[in-house]
Amino acid sequence: MDAGQVTKTSNPAIVGDRRFELLVKAVKDYAIYLLDRDGYVVSWNAGAERFKGYTAEEIIGQHFSRFYTEEDRASGLPARALAASAEHGTFEAEGWRVRKDGTRFWTSVVIDPVIDEDGSLIGFAKVTRDITDKRRIDRELRESEERFRLLVQGVRDCAIYMLDPTGVVTNWNAGAEAIKGYTESEIVGQHFSRFYTEEDRQAGEPERALRVAVEEGKYDIESWRVRKDGTRFRAGVLLDPIRNEAGELIGFAKITRDLTGKWQAQQEVERAREAMAQAQKMEAVGRLTGGVAHDFNNLLTVIRSSADLLKMPNIAPERRERYLQAISDTADRAAALTSQLLAFARRQPLRPEVFDVSERVAGMRQIIEASVGAIIEVRFDMDAPDAEPGSEPRIVNADLNQFETAVLNLVVNARDAMPAGGCLTVSSRIADGLPAVRGHGASNAAFVAVRVEDSGSGIAPETLKHIFEPFFTTKGLNKGTGLGLSQVHGFAKQSGGEIDVESRIGHGTAFTLYLPLMQGEHAQPSAIRKAGAERMATQRVLLVEDNEVVGRFARGLLEDLGQIVTWAQNGEAALELLETAAAKFDLVFSDVIMPGINGLELARRIADRWPGLRVVLTSGYSHVLAQESDHGFELLRKPYSVDSLLKVLGHRPAAAAAGVVES
Structure with missing residues (x-):
């Protein structure tokens, strides 16, 4: 290696300048070049060649103004740029520039003066960057923001505005002004709680709204809000939190809709x-x-x-x-008639007992055949299709009298649908579930289904909607009360079951009565009730009845039947008598509906205080007994006959037994 080479490479300043020159020439994303003090190009890097299209040989020695547009040269912009750089120490601007092929591009320009060691201006360093794409993106973003602003401002059906993190309004659209009545200048800078009702502000609802929006991601509610004039309107409110890229809360977006018209329409529909x-x-x-x-x-x-x-x-x-x-x-x-009305209303106190449906219907065969007459063929199907007769018990727990009445009502209804004769089929089966009937949900429990089917005229669909209503009838005057099917309906519902109907005009009708199936150890039919009762001695009866007329009559009736009667006109008086002389009475015979202590409450107090004293309640209608059918006390329904009263007392005179006083 010669001495000149050693000297050249060992000089740090020369090495540094050479490296810097290589660095500048290597940069391709920026045009970096030098101008002399008059604006002529004295150096040219690869970035300048890429942006502007000129090689170093083509452009060094040329004036930098050739990169400017014709209009910028005419306005003297190149000279002003150099003067500003020399005077202020730098010049920064954005503007259009022209490539060698005549196309324009948008640039970011920085021109810095170059000063020598004695402070003299010797030229300018110029850095240019092509930001055409960035300008296009910024322009598109601004245009998008402007379109969005115009969109938001153009919406008049919704109040769309923003809040800062504390709830202060920061902007306001035309919809907000239309709905709430405030102009932008009146409301920007005010807290949004002023739109709330006084009671909501007192309850802290505005603060809760902001908290819920932050914690749950949104706050969505329908409530009352207040306009500038003090009137209230029904508002649908949506409040969303706004966060920056770091996840920090910077405010809320709020949308409010005036739902007053819709709310009023809904209220009108509800009222209608x-x-x-x-x-x-x-x-x-x-x-x-x-x-x-x-x-x-x-x-x-x-x-x-x-x-x-x-x-x-x-x-x-x-x-x-x-x-x-x-x-x-x-x-x-x-x-x-009263019993049918109460059954329809489901207020008829029932006396349930366990019995086999098939056996009871079979026992009614004679009365059913007699009821429909000889012109109608009666068929009975009480056995399971694949079982021996009687091998599949169909046990229910229901009021036997009401059940038989319901079946007879269905039979008579079928008979009337076949005035010229036809076929009546009465059948029973085990149903694994209850179908959805008249809008009520289905059930998966087991039921006994008793079906009464006729081949008569059928029922029109419009009529089917009303057949279970009391006194609704299609029969002529004095041909029926319209209570038969309502009794069946009330009995079925009160027994935990249902009544269904299928009908086709010209083909007939089928009613199906569903009653819950009894299973297990409790499914043992009750013994058949035997008429009559054993004679017994005269009893001491405490009669409790608040009605003067009924009380006087009942006392006379009991005394005529050989009883010793003491009459108390209310439950309180009865308890006072019992407290002093409970041992003097064999039976308390009390009405249920009374002011103060009613009959059921009286019976319960007697059972607690004197458990050995027999209590019999009597009533024609009692929601208390209907709702609490397991009260455990004997019940004699009004109106009671002498015969039924004697059965309760356990005494039946010969005259009554012979039918002289039968009712």
Whole structure:
């Protein structure tokens, strides 16, 4: 190696300058070059060649103004740029520049003065970057933001605005002004809680809204808000938190819609629905009261006329007996009518017992055949299809009398649908589940299904909607009360079951009565009830009845039947008597519905205080007994006959046994 080489490479300044020169020439993302003090190019790097299209040989010695647009040269911009750099120490700007091929590109330009060691200006260092893409992206972003701003400002159906992290309004759109009444200048800088009602502000609802939005990601509610004029409106409110790239909360986006019109429409629909339900209810009540008045007036006519005739002197014994029997029979029909009404209302206290449905229906065969007449063929199918007769017990726990009445009502209904004759089929089966009936959900429990099917005229779909309503009937005047199917419906529902109906015009109708199947050790049929009762001695009865007329009559009736009666007119008086002389009574005979301590509460207190004292309750209607069917006390239903009263007392005189006083 010669001496010159050693000297050249060992000089640090020369080595540093050479490296810097190589670095500048290697940069391709920036145009980095030098100008002399008059603006002529004296150096040129690879980035400058790539951006502007000129090689170093083509451009060194040329004036840098050739990169400017024609209009910028005409305005003297190149000279002003150099002057500004010399005067202020730097010049920075963005603007259009021109490539060798004449195309334009958007640049970021920095021009710095180059000063020698004695402080003299010897030229300029110029750095240019092509930011055309960045400018396009920025422009598109600005245009997008402007479009979004115009969109938000153009929305008038929604209040769209922003809050800072503390809830202060930072912007306001036209929809917010239209809905809430405030202009942007009036509300920006104000806390959003001013839109809330006074009661919501007192309850801390605005603060809770911000907290919920932060904790759960949004706050979404429908509530009342207040306009500038103080009027309230129904608002749908959505509040979303806004976070920066670091996840820090920087504010909230709030959208409010005026739902007052929709809310009012919903209220109108609800009021219309309630009005329709009330109209339907009143229609049913009208049919109910009209039917009750008509039927009871007929029954009262018979009773009143018979009673008046019995007052006539010298009436023949056979006529007296006929009028007495008419009164007795009419009272029974009135009691049956009341029983059907209570069954429909599901307020009829039932006396459930365990029995086999197939056996009871089979026992009704004769009365069923007699009820439908000879022109109708009656078929019974009480056995399972694949089992020996009687091998599949169908045990239920229900009121036997009500069950038989329900079956007879269905049979009579079928008979009336076949005036010219036809076929009636009565069958039973085990149903694994209960179908969805009239909008009620289905059940997977086991039921006994009793089906009464006819081949009659069928029922129109519109009529099917009303057949279980009380006093609804398609029969002519005095041809039916319209209570038969309502009794079946009430009995089924009160027994934990259901009644279903299928019908086709011209093909017939099938009613299916579902009752819960009894299984296990409790599925043992009760012994058949035997008529009559053993005679017993005179008893000391404490009669509890608040009604003066009924109490006086009941006391006289009990005394006529040989009982020793003490009458208390309310539960409190009865308890006072028992506290002093409980041992003097064999039986407490009490009405249920009374002011103060009712009959059921009285019976419970007696059972707790004097467990050996027998209590019999009596009532024609009692929601207490209907709701608490397991009260455990004997119940005699009103209106009771002398015969039923004697069965309770355990005493049956010969005259009554012979039917003289039967009712």
